[in-house]
Amino acid sequence: MTIGRMLPALVLSALLMPGLISSTALAESQGEVTTREDGERIVREYRLEGQLYAIEVIDKGQRTVLLDTDGKGNFRRQPADTEIKAPSWTGKSAQ
Template identity: 45%
Template sequence: MRRLLPVLLPLLIGGAARGADDDAPPPLEPLPEVEEDQELQPEVTIRRRGKSVIEEYRIGGQLYMIKVIPPIGPPYYLVDTDADGTLDTRRSDLEEGARVHQWRILEW
């Protein structure tokens, strides 16, 4: 047994290495270029009113959020949560609380 182990060990290692090369998957094809839809990117308008800064965010020409940065105090957001054109929610942080997603299915 002591004489058989030094002979079989290199054969087993060589066979395992040869089998690993055979199991290699073929190279993957590169992914196609993804074109970003400019209509989905928000259009930001920055206005200065006195010492305050107001940032208006629009998608498809519709105002959906305003960020107000006052000279004193933290910034806050006015958000249109149901896409009716009324800024009905005021938030101090966009990550606060759970927000339910609301999508427009049909419009006429």
Template identity: 40%
Template sequence: MNLQHVISLRAMSPRTMFSHSILAVLISLVLGVALLSVPVLAAEPDVTVRQESQRTVKEYRLDGHLFAIEVQPENGKAYVLLDRNGNGNFERVSPGKVPVPDWVKRR
């Protein structure tokens, strides 16, 4: 804080200083609430791999919520089952990088 700033603070009326203080508190509250509402996600989903008799199954979870299952048959092409809406209904999607659906990100 420089001398000119100190002088300008002294020149303010108590009412103006009070208004600025209230404004600073309100801004801090709004920013605090906004930061609290931002979801915090794990950087990478937890992947559980299990070997079954004729296939390898990978289950993808984020914060404990199962959102995708990747199946690699012993003799055949891999496929991914994805729960797009969080309702437990998995639909088949193209294999590749498993996307994290929006409903998982919002939890």
């Protein structure tokens, strides 16, 4: 196989690799993220080892973040610009 024939495959691999790495990092730091769409509303549920710890709702451009900060299922509304990461009670929080 010549370089000319391999070049498109190499370029495509190089373009796809950053997305693969970032999605892997997301999965490791946040666990499972489930996304549902209903019209203009997007709902994302964040789970770690099956336990729901965050809900993100984007409705008509407005973002709402609900976090379970104590692991007891008590979700509290957070500022719209809150970064979603695993809380300390999950044992997987960012250090």
